[in-house]
Amino acid sequence: MKYVALFALAARLAAAAPAADSVVNDPLVVPLATSPSSVRIHGISLLGSGCPAGTADVQIDETKTLMEVTFSEYIIQTGPDTKAADWRKNCKLTINLAFDEGFQFATLGTDMKGFAQIPSGAKGLCSNVFSFTGVSGQSSYSLNLPGPREGPFDLKADPDAVSWSPCGGTTSILNLNTQCNISPTQKQALIAVDTISGKLTVNVSISWRKCR
Template sequence: MKAVSLLALLPFVAAAPSEAIPARALTVPSAVPSKVKVLGVSLLGSGCPAGSADVQIDATKTLLEVTFSEYIIQTGPGTKAADWRKNCKLTLNLEFDEGFQFSTLATDMSGFAQIPSGARGLCTNTFDFTGIQGQSYYSLSLPGAREGPFTLKANPDIVSWSPCGGTAAIMNMNTQCNISPTQQQALIAVDRISGKITVNVSLDWRKC
């Protein structure tokens, strides 16, 4: 497997909102660093081989969109073990002002599933911070028979923050989809036209 790294040095200048918002009601950052740089985004896995994924970060640095063109899981005649399960690990490396932490608020993993009766698809999304013990785990079962779109929504615990006491942190997000048993013809992808899966990651900030 090859990793594809995207280097973006993006200065971010923003003022913190004048009013604090309760943590559980956050829809926009209640406090943000005055300066932040995205040092790097890397993707590694069978669902995101080099050149097959695109990463976009919005102007506020709170929304990350990753689109995949080869994150397709298939079973049935003519398929092999590598087709039955795909994964992609996204590593986000941020540098920011001292005294801040960040945490994922929500992700949406959207796709298309065509699963016959007797078969089952499963998609998972796991989050962790490098250097911090513990993970947030989310899953969506896709039992057959079904044909249509699906969305795996993850809302990581707001109390799970990156380490304090530094100016950088690394967040890891591991996604995976598989289908079983493998004898019947089945498919998981974003849709039958584009064949893409999109993951949106919202980041929230707070002072240490």
């Protein structure tokens, strides 16, 4: 009787589990085997007050599922003796990625790391917006840093919508627009690079799928 009961339980669990095909066909659930064997950064261009020439870098990890974007001179300040150019910083990165034919990718989350010194009554706000050249739509991520806080921060955000790179080629141009600001501007506050690494870092989770 014990074995009959166990068999019946196993049958019920199997019936409740999603079919394998439904998992594979979910555009947000991509088996690791469908990742391209090679992903390369062909080139990067920078524009903005938060990334003077030579102060930003982009790397792809070995799994091709994590992109690390770092800034070494991304500093936002408010308070006495600061000016409007200090209160908000932005950077637009244009990243040319090359990969195996027959794939497309999307950004599914960000993790932003840096240092903040924000008093009570003040608030920092950072946003990261991704889009693909030639494709309508974008993926947006917002991160709030309310005061009071002082020290390193590590904030994660999910997109409000997901946009995929176009199919039909072996390259895609990913545009990242990142910006941070602090308000109100009369209070002394700071968002800056991490005091240990010397960088403000945006880690980007990437998902791949085969074009259909």
